[in-house]
Amino acid sequence: MSRRINVEGLNLIKKFEVFKENFYDDPVGIKTIGYGHNCKANKDSDKIKAPISIKEAEELLRKDLVKFEDYVNKQVPELNSNQFSAVVSFAYNLGCDRLRTSILLKKLKAGDTQGASEEFGRFVHAKGKRLPGLVRRREDERQLFLKK
Template sequence: MKINAEGLNLIKEFEGFRADFYQDAAGHKTIGYGHNCDADPNKCKGINAPLTKAQAEELLRTDIAKFEGYVTSLVKVKLNPNQFSALVSFTFNLGQAKLAESTLLKKLNAGDYEGASKEFGKWIYANKKVLKGLERRREAERELFLKA
């Protein structure tokens, strides 16, 4: 399964576009729509700033493919395209390990879709502080997850 347009737009909205390298909220070297250079320093070799939006979207689509794979491998129940896309956004933001260890995934794989949806709101902290942007993002992901 692939992320849908609504999921892609959610990521783009919350990551925001940055043509030049910057430090994200967690202190990672980042560019474009949340392209994390620190996750693999080789990922940013050859990237010349400033990026165009088209270049940034190409990077994003390449990055997302990895997170689509993580969601596919970790989730053991049937998902609709909105549920899948919400989980890709969640995993793109937090990382595969966080999804893998989450109560959200445990509830989802037990077939408790409603219970899983309520877990999104617990992932709103960065450096032990609640971030309003994460609150909004988790709510948007939850709404997408619950959308038929």
């Protein structure tokens, strides 16, 4: 059975994605709703009737997370629950392709968890701008990753 994100990881995502009942453009211009549900990637904005409830947003989030959980499970199955949840949060925010090409994943696969933890802070820019929200998110992910 595949692991799923823990409560701390889920709450971390919800803290930074912040519930939005109506469609909005994220910092890089992607149509989004709920807790960071990417309508472009899911090709479903025409199926979603805004405004949505918190319950609907949570259902979208849970459904969206499966892809990221499955990817992290496949890539680095030996992570503990907190490490796994931090990496899923990272992938949810940046995408599996970005995780796939990251030094963070390379270090995880090499067993260098300390080195991997130091990589979170490198991913704090959107469209070339350092975003304070991403700085805070990456630090919270790093702290969850290091938590025993």
